[in-house]
Amino acid sequence: MFRERSDYYGTASSSSCKPYSVFGIHGIAGSGKSTLANYICDHEKKAEDKHFNLIMFSHVSVTFRVEKIFRDMLREITGIQSDKDIESLGKELMEKLKGRRFLLVLDDLWVKGENQKEREILLDALGAGENGSVILVTAQKEDAAKALGAREKEQMLMPDLEEEEYLSLFMHHALQGTVDDAGRFEWFGRTIAKKLQRSPIAAVAVGRRLQIEKNINFWKDTAENHDVLNDTMGALWWSYQQLCGDTRRCFQYCSVFPKGYRLKRDELVSHLDSTRVYKHHKFTIHDLLHELAERAAGSDFFRIDDLSGLPAKDILLGVRHLFVGSQNVAQAAQTVEKNLDLGNLRTLIIDETNTSTNRKQRRHDLEKTFDRLFKRLRKLRVLIIRLGSNPEELSFPGSIEQMKHLCYLVCSSLNNYDGTLILPSIFNKFYQMHAMFFYLGTSVSYPHGMGNLIRMRHIQHVFPNIGRMTSLQTMHYFSVKKEQGYELKQLKHLNKLRGHLEIFGLGNVGSKEEAFEANLASKKRVTDLELYFFDGRTKNPDIEAEVLEGLCPPKELQALTIRGYRGSRYPSWMLSGQQHPDAPKHLRRLELMHCSSPLASFPEDSELFMHLHELFIRGWEQDSFPENMQRLVSLQILDIVGCGHSKSTMMEVLPTLPQSLKKIGISQCNVLSRTCQEEGHENWQKIQHIGRRDSGAFILLNLSFFFVHDVHMHASSLCPAGHVSGGLR
Template identity: 40%
Template sequence: DCGMSKIELKQSLEKIEKVINDACGFFEQMNLPNKSNVNLSKPANSRGAVTTARPPPLVIGRDKDCDNIVAMLHDKEEDAQPDTNRAHSPASASERCIRPQIIGIHGIGGSGKSTLSQLVCAREEKDGHFNLVMWVHVSQDFSVDTIFRQMSEAASRTPCPQFNNLDTLQTNLEKKLHGKRFLLVLDDVWYNNRDVRQYEKLQQILSPLNAGEAGSKILVTSRTKDALIALGAAEQRCIPMSVLGEDVFLKLFKHYAFHNVCVPADDRIRLEDIATHIAKKLKGSPLAAKIVGGQLRMRPNIDYWRSSRDGNHLDDTMGALWWSYQYLDEQVRRCFAYCSIFPRRRYLERHELVKLWAAEGFARSSDEGKDPEDVCQGYFDVLVSASFLQPEVGKYSSKMDAYIVHDLLLDLADKVAGSDCFRIENQWKRSGDNWTMEGCEDEVPLDVRHVFVQTYGSELITEKICKLDNLRTLIIDSAEWRKPVEEKVLKNLFARLRKLRVLIIASDQGMLSVPESIGQLRHLRYLAFMTRYGSDSRLVLPGTLTKLYHMQVLDFGNISDLVFDSCEDMFSLINLRHIIQVPFREIRSIGRLTLLRTLETFEVRKEQGCELKQLSDLNQLCGKLRIMGLQNVESQQEALEANLADKEGLRTLELWWNYDETAELKEKEVQTEVLEGLCPPKLLESLTMYSYDGLRYPSWMMGKHNGGPKYLNTLSLHCCSTELGPELGGFCSHLRSLYIFSCSWDTLPDHMEHLTSLKDLGLNRCRNIRSLPRLPQSLECFKLSRSNEMLMSSCRTVGDPIWEKLQHILVAYVDGYRLETRAQYTSSSEPETP
């Protein structure tokens, strides 16, 4: 960028002064220390050995609370109450308008309400009293359609279909709940008794819940008892969060403060004593225990712990959070503040945040020589270790590596981000029989840098967003149903927002045509046009996209029809690191993009620039790689040029041939040599092969090769026509899952009992396998389907030798029918581990 003028410099200094004044005001408001009246600078040795290992979550002292709540949930008396909102409707005489009973938990922020509700859910899912257990976060500024969607997805464990109005969405949800006795947790409900509209919204989210069976229950958590009463909970069913006993809380605090801390014995004794005093200052707040304990764990220094004990900044939860934030590295604090653009309790994925931070330039400049994403990955690990980012329970999230920011921490992030970050959380509003989208009532700061828009509106973009000359990030989370972002709006946006580094537009079904003026965004590093449901989506890209030389990430998730005439020039984007869900068959000379980290699919073709050797220098590739068209590779030497063994970041590899039942011996020999040359890296975790028709398996799969994967845990073989399977020796010593589909083997590999880590074995459409070898004792799940009739019959016949080989397996299925095994009875008779 060009240098500043004197006027711009003066304006910048005024902005800095305003931020400082705002921060000081924040200190005073929260009764927190600031740099002017107390020395909060980091001790000289505070940045010594810092550990980022996160201790496992610990829940203690809540058994009695959990027992009381479960007893109320199972109470059959007064299971339900009349729905007063529908009692006078014409249909009420013929419908069962009974609302599930509501039980509430209330307590201050950070007291462990969400954790307790999840503990109850886990117990109920194991107990089986309810047909369906759902957990939904509500938050302060919730929208009814969002809550309905979350309920729908929690009910079916699948993405919610797209509907164009709330009535249809509600009807769909009622169908999913019909005939089921369910438990629904509404977590973190806010209520203002002066806000009539909020009360109406709360009543509205309860309306579909009448569809469940008698005995269904709703568990609500809130900071106030008033919210529980407003939803209809009886006074005696509003449970206050109990205060953890001093000894229990100290145990919880020490769990987070001392996990994996290695210090001399004398130092340990002194630290234990200091920890006892610090724990008393935290007043029983589990969130404070986790945050402060994590910060102390990263710096096990006696002077540092003593100064923390003697200060007054740990006397309340928010003060403890601020104190912990102060001791984060400057760049880590910047990354944390950036999280404030996302709505409360939004699931944040690790790989997405890391790429965003890298695109924003948050990696410390002193880390030259290190890859910016590796640096940002380190920042992420620090935030997780310090519990500023908390892993979300996988059972209640469809995302595999999802994290959330606790509400109190998001309040802190909002404060420290100041006017840099702003989120616009639009709402659906009912007017008669129609639903309309409310606009943004708050003024957007003109100096804002990062903006999140929950729902697109053309007026919002043209009248407010396009005036933000300093904008670096624009995330539009959802365009209206069947109304994608108009091309004229994009033209206006590209003309005005020249400093954009990140542009993400997530729409629903529809067509989006990107104007050529996108080439004006010369600072753009992260570009994503995505759709949740790709069946009717079309995206047209201009050739000027290839002029955005700083581009690092291209993500076109779920787009079904992508039109881009200049994809042959993609190699000019020399800084490109991630090509995500981009269905370009015509990308040529991709080997020039040597910084690539994500390339989900590469197709080998007999054309210039599409050879397998294009992968040769792409050694930064990580995660998953699918190589298709391997029938077009003609020699082992050509396969070796892919240099797969040096791609140490790869964890999942798929190798695809086109099946040809007329293949001659020579072609089979070529496939054999090609697979021999495709030796994967040592740290590969998952290998899948499709339609391999070679004469034998390669030496690196037979344990006869110094190279090859050493820690493979999943192996899937589809339509592989060799007569014998591979020898699963040293190659598979860590194998946990083995899946075989439509393979023409006569038998399973020998010595399978030596696969002592194997947990899952699946056979599908294996017509020639008539018997089973001795299976490993570690096996927990066995599934056999659509295979040899004799084999399946033997598995089902009590006393058959093959039936006997399955008796140590806990879960065994044959064509969808679950077998009874001795392991089931052994497991059910064992006492539960406390």
């Protein structure tokens, strides 16, 4: 690491008055520069002797835009995507940097004469940081970091891997899960690896494709007959050619987005069966893969990153899928109308950076622009509009009815202003609509009859009579209300739902029979279920117990959360698996939050608990913890939060814990937290076995702060980011 350099935390490279130093990593595309930079960031975040107060990452690429870099930095600092203008962004950033030592990665930086002024604006803002700050530049050429002030000794050329190291990398990706009888796969693998010119990205791309094809003849043919692998782009092209036709088309679609664009997973691939891990993930495409996608896409796809100075002749008339990056929607619309045959356009993505604060004028401008544009997009299938700022109220014009083939609609905004999005009455006749998402920080006013859109597969908001949409696959939540169209029975025939599902307002359900009408057991692809009893509470423990009894989840459920349940008992499908063959059998995660029902002990014959890996108990309102916790023979993670409010001394004593336990977290439990740290105390003794066979064990305890007890090494370098950040807030 650069920590080993004696001058690593010295003053600036170019001038002693600057509080930062500039380091550069340069090398050919695909050599691992960005991977190394990310590794350095992760290493510094986990370091025990933290030098940096802030660690930030911004993908710059060919188009150097200081406004984007400012937004990226502020997003990493605050966790919020700012919608301010560049002057305000600069002022806010300088304020955030004052007195703080930072590490900033400028990934894939290109130097051009026309961006010199913007580089100066960036460096002036970074001058607000504390001495010892570092700018780390990754680039294909050495002059990129040099332009920011890096000296020769502060530059590093990415070295080639040694032959055996490269072979090891390649075979790691190519042989995973492959049974290599007599070493035949490795024999051909060596020949293939020699062709790849020690390109890391080629090793990963080709290796993973070979890992999928476990046919030895395929490996032999690749080794003997594909000299295209001798070139990095050729190797990527070969890997692309091995994809099926539908997947190749999806890959081509990625070319419409700019390099370095942060893609939301669900904008490319809708929810699959297992969604928890990737639910909110964003991705960027490697520049070489982006170039490959552009080559494969041909003339059907076109992208306008900057409207200024764009010759009309550069836009091909046959374009079907278009991305426009612009200061404002009106400007983008004018360019599209002027230079394209809108009647043939199938996809239109407008990415706006307008940050206007005049919300009334903003509404007028947007509605006028939408009205004019929608009239001409008669064959459009996909419309994605990202607004820099949204008005107090926005109505989609009636001219949207011209887009009768529209099947995918997204409208989002950088900010979260309160407001209302109003859809016209004609919207309930968009029978081809498959997916619809509005991320505007607003409420949405839907017309009556939205339940008629029976081809809908993915929605964000819920409206009356959703039970008619039997093709639904993704619905993040459903709220039970005492209104027509919001009854729990609306879920009865939605058996194609998959992934994550939250059900609110279960306090409005009056009986076991009513709960049974939800038919949850038939939703076989729902893997993560959350049940909320807070809203519309019946205040009758027996009724809540009957309702939960009737909400038997599907057999393949992996994660279950029950919140606010105050029933008199737990359901039989949870406690007696043998009596319920269709109840969950392989539940891996269970969270009980603010539940008062007496789960006195864990049953011996319940398969639901036997495979449990994670148990979260939050706001426990009982006089003691469940007994016989040692029966949870597969439990690896136990998290106890806010269970110190009971006056019972039984809540101050941990139960006997299973030997399988690897990690335990305790917070907001004053006595329990303290005694777990007192050597020799009963609670201290009960946690000593945790992680003895696993160096990744950690314990989080909370008095007025978090105390970290680690069996073998520092916990900050081991615990999952979500667990730690969630606890520390």
